[in-house]
Amino acid sequence: MNEDSLQDIGNQSDEPQKGLISKLRADVEKIRIKMVDSVEDAPGPIKSIVLAISNLLTWIFWKPVIWALFSVLLAVITSAVIMELAGYNSYVAFSALIIGALRQFDRVLFFATPLIFTGLSVAFVFKSGLFNIGAEGQLYMGSMAAAILGYLIPLPYGIHPLVCLATGAIAGALWGWLPGLLRAYRGAHEVVTTMMLSYTAILFTQWLAAGPLKELGEFQWNAQTTRILETAELPTIWGNYLHAGFLIAIVCVFVVAFILDRTVMGYEMRAVGLNEAAAETAGINPKKNMAMSLAIGGGLAGLAGASEVQGTLHRFYNQWSPGLGFDGITVAVLGNNNPFGCLLAAIFFGFLRAGGNAMHQQAHVPIEMVGVMQGLVVLFVAAPRVIQWMADQSLDYGKWFSVEKARPIQPIAFALSMVIALYGAYFSFSLLGEAQLGLMFIGISAVTSVLGIVAFFLLFARNSRGIIISLIMSICWFALAVIGMGAGVDIGFMILVGLIQSVLAVFSLLLVKGVGKSKGGDA
C-alpha cells in the first residue's frame, strides 16, 4: 500500500531548489528567523503567538496551500474555457457565482456542514494509510439510525439531539469498522469493501424506508420514515439554512486535529499510515489501528448523516444524499488531508454549491457546471507533479530568454507559436458544432484541437517536435478551409490562422536547425 503521494508535499520540503524561488524562500526564511529571534525575551503569550505566525512563513506550510490554490485556479480556467465553448459568458457566470454565494453566506456554510464531516472522515482514515471511499454508506446508516431514534424514543430537549447524534455516529462507525476489520485481519482491500458496503447500505436503508419503517398514513406516498420529534431537531442558528450541525462540525475539526496530533492513538495511526512494517517493528499494532481508524472515519460520516437529518431533513428520505460521501473525497483531497484544510476545502465547495444557483439564474449556466469544476479541481490536485512540472518549465522558459539575451528571437518565436497553437485548439474545438459539414470536417477539427494542445505543451517544454506538430496543424487548417469552402463557414479566417502558423513554424524550424537539436526537456 502506497498512497502517500498526497503526503509528499509535507515530506519533500527539503529538496534542493534552484533559481528565483529558492532565493525568495531563503529571504522569507531569513525574515522568519529574525522574527523568532526578536521575541526571544518576550513574555509567554506574545512569544507563542509570534512563533505561531512565524510558522506561517515556512515552506512546509505554504507548499500545500499554493498547490491547492493553483489547482483551483487551473480548474477555474479550464471550466471557463468549457463554458465559453458551450456558449456561455464565463465572466458573468463567475461573478454571479461569487456574488450569489457571498450574499447568502449562511447557505455556503450550510452546504459545507456535511462536507466537513465527510471530508474529515476520508482524511482521518487516510492518515492511517487507508482510503475510505464508502463514506456515503456510513452516512446513510448514520442518518437512518438518527432518524429512527429521533421519532421512536421521546427524550427531553437537549439530551435528545445528542443521543441521536451519538447513535448516528455509532451506526456509521460500525459500518466503517466492518471493512476495517476485514482489511486488518483478512487483507480485504478497503477501497473495494467500503465501496461495496456503501451500495449495500443505500439499498438496505431504502428497504427499511420503503418497508418496515415506512411512515403510515392516508396521504403518505413516499419511501420515508416518520418525522422526528421536535425535541430531536437541531436548531437553526443563522439565516434560513444554517443549523447547529455546523458548530458540531467545527468542534469535530478540532477534535480530529487533537486526536491526530496530540494523542498516542493518533500518533500510532499516522505511524501505521506512513510505514506499516516499521510501525509494527516499533511495537504498534497496525491491525487494531486500521480497524479503529476506519471506525472513527465511519463515525464522522455517520455524524454527517445524523446532523443533516436532525438539522434540515427531519426524517429519512429514500436516497436523500446527493453524493455527500463521495464529495468528502474531494474535500479531503483538496484539504491535503489536514483537518483544517478540510474545513477550508468544505467551505470552498459549499461556496461553489451556494453560488451555483445564482450562476444558473443569472448566467443560465446549468448547475452541473459546479460538478465539472469539482471534478477538475480533484483531477488537478490528484497530480501534484503537473503543477511542479509547469512551474519548472516556466522557470526554464524564463531562463531561456535571459540566456539568449542577445538573440531572444527563438524563445519569442516559440512563444508566438504557443499562443497560436492554443488559440487554434480553441478555435477548432468550437468548430465541432458545425456538424452539418460532415464527418471529415469534424474529424479534422477534432484532430486539430488535440494537436494544438499537444503542440502547446511540447513548445512549452522547448521541444522541437512541437514545431513539427504545429506545421501539421497548419496543414489541417488548409484542409479544413478546402472542405468548408462554399459551406458558409468563414474560411478566410482559417486560412489566415493556417498561414500565420505555418510561417511561424517554418521560421522556428530554421532557427532550431541553426542551434541544433532541441534543448532537452521531455514532455
Next chain:
Amino acid sequence: MSFSNKGMIAAVLIVIIAVGAVGAYIVIYNPFAPPPEEFVENPYDVAIVFATGGLGDKSFNDGCKQGADDAVGDFGINYTYVEPTAIAEYEGFIRSYAEHTDYDEPYDLIISIGFDQADAVMAVAEDYPNQYMAIVDMFIDPGTYPNVTSLLFNEHEGSALVGAMSGLMTQTDKVGFVGGMDIPLINKFAAGYVFGANYTNEGINYTIAYTNDWVDTNVGQTLADGMYAAGTDVIFAAAGRSGLGVIDSAKANNDSHAYHTWAIGVDSPQMYLGCADPENPVAPTLVMTSMLKRVDVAVYSVIEQVHEGTYTGGLMFFSLSNGGIDYEINEDLLVIAPAIISEVNDLKAAIIAGTVVVPDDIYWT
C-alpha cells in the same frame, strides 16, 4: 510528518476571523444588495420550487412549467423558479421566497412540486400565514394551514380508464403494470389499472412489477421484455424515465410475437413515443393511449385563482370530472375501434357520476 500544527491552527484562525469579518460586514452593510430605494417592486408574481428530479422529467416538473407558461400568456404574470438538487435545500428556498428579501413586495404565490416538499411547506406556511402557497401531489391539512392549497390528482380514475381500454384490447387476456417503486403513490395507479381491466374483462390476468429505479430506461426495457415474453400484451408504465424503456420494448418485441405488444404512457401525452421515429411521429404507434395527469391544468388554475382574487386555499382535487385527469386519444397515430372508445367513455361517465368508485390502493391480496 513535521507538520507544524500551531502554524496550521493560527492560519485557520486567521482565515476564520477574516472570513467572519467579511461575512459580518456583508451581513450588516450588505454591499452587494441593490442601493436602497423607496420601494423595490417584485418583478415576479409566482415562485416555483421544483422537485429534485429537475426539469426534463416529462412529468410533474415539466407539467408545472407548462401550466405556468400558459398562465404567463393568459394573465400577463411573471414567474421565477429554482431547481433544488437535494431535499435538504427545499425549506431554505421556500423560506427565501416567503421572506422576499430582495424586494419589498411579496410573491403572490409560491408553488412547491412533489410530495417530499411537504415538511418544508408546512414549516414555512406556519411562519408566514399570509403567504399563499400551493403544493402539487401532496395533502396538507387545510385546517392547520389555511394558506396552503394542496393540488391532488385522482390518478386511479385515469388509470381505471386506460385499464378498461387494455382489458378490451388485449388478445392474450394478460395485462401488466410496471411501477417505479412499491410505494402507495404508484400503487394508486396500479389499483386503478387492475380495477379498470377487470371492469371490462372480468377475471383478466395481470402482472405487477416494479423497476426500483426512476431513471434507467434499460431496466424498464428488461422488465417489459420479460412481461411480453410471459404472454402479457399490454403494459402500463408508471415509472418515470425508466418507464420509457417499456415503450421501447414494445417496439422491439412487436415483430417477434404472435400478438401485438402494446404500451400505455403516463402523465403526459406519450402516444407519439410509440412511433418508429418519435421526432417525426406518423402512424402507427404502439402506445395505445396515455393516462394524462394534467399538472399544467392544476398549476394554471391555482394561478388563475390568485390572479382573480378568488384564492381560498384548501384541497383541490383534479379528476375526470374537471379535466385534470384524462386519457389520450390521438386519431392521427392510432384509430381505436369506436366500440372500445364508447365503452371506456361509459366507464368515464359512470366514474364522474359516482356510480362506479375506483379503489385507490391495492385492494386484492
Next chain:
Amino acid sequence: MKSNLKRFLRKNVIMPVVLLVVITILMKVTYDAVNDAERFYDLTGWLLQATLQSATPLILAALGGMYSEKSGIVNIGLEGMMLMGAFTAVAATYFFYDPWIGVLAAVLAGGLLGIVHAIITVKMKGNHIVSGTGIILFAGGFTTLMLEVIWNRKGMSEQVTALPNVNIPFLRDIPIIGVAFDNLSPIVYFTFVLVIVSWYVLYRTPFGLRLRAAGEDPSTLDAAGISVEKYRFIGVVISGLLAGLSGAYISISFGLPAFGKQMTGGRGFIALAALIFGNWSPFGVLGAGLFFGFLDTLQFFVGFVPAWAWVQGYSQFIQMLPFVLVVLALAGIRKSVPPKAIAVPYEKEVKA
C-alpha cells in the same frame, strides 16, 4: 492422489451440479408460472437474453478494468468513462445519423478519459483513487452540461438512431435459444469475442506478458529494459476504450437510444465488483458479469411467478447480492489475488 481428486471434484463437478440444480428449479418454477409450452420457451429465453443484455456492459467495463489493474493501475473511474462513452455515442449519432460512428466516438471518448487517467497516474504518479474520483465527477457534470447545451433539454436527450440488432436467421426458430441469442446487439456478440481475445492477448502474447509484469513485478520488467510506464499507459487507455464501448452499448444499443442524466446508474462500480469477483481474469470476469447480470434479471423474474411475488418486497436484497458477495469473497471465502504491484507508482531507479 486423493486430494487431487477432491480438487478435481471441487473445481469441475460441484459448480456445474449446483448450476444444474438451480437451473432445473428455475425451469420448473417458470413452467408452473406460465403453464404453456410456448410461453415457457419465451420466458426462459428472455431470462437468458436479459442476462446477456445486462451482463454485457458489466463484462465490457470489467474487462477494461482488468487491463488497467493487470498493469498495476487502479481504475475506479470506469463509471465516468462509461458515462462519457454513453453521452458521446448519442451525440455523435445525433450529428451524423450513423450509430456506428457513435460507437466509434464513444470508444474514443472513453479512451480520452483513459489518457487523462494515465497521464495523472502513470506520468505524474498521482493517486489512482483520487484521479478516478475526479474523472467520475467530471464526467457526471460534463455530460449533463453538454446535454443541455446540445439539445437544450434537461434530463434526457432526443432519441437517435439505435444500433441495429443482429438477426441470425437459422437461430430464430429454435425454441429458447432463438429468443435468447437472436436479435441481440452486435456488441453483445463482440463482448464474447473480446473475452477470448483478451485471454489470448494476456496469456499468450509478449504484450500480455509485459502488461502483467508491469503490474506484478515492475522492477524486473524495467531491468529487462522495457518501459513500465509505456505498458501501464497502454493498459489504462485500453480500459478507457472498453469502458467507452460499454457506455455506447448502454445508451444507443440497449433500451431507449437516448442519453439520460447519470444513465449508467452505478454499473461502473458493479463492473469493478465483477472484476474482483472474477479474480482479475478474462473468463472469471465473464462468469462474474453473467452472474451479476443474472441476479439483475432475477429480481424482475420473481415478479412473474405468482408464488414468488412476495419476494418483490425484498428486491433490494437481490440488488445487494453482487456487493455483498464481493465483500464475502474478499473476506476469504474465495481467494482473490490482485496483481501484486497494484496501486504502487513505479519510480525508475536512478542510475548512479
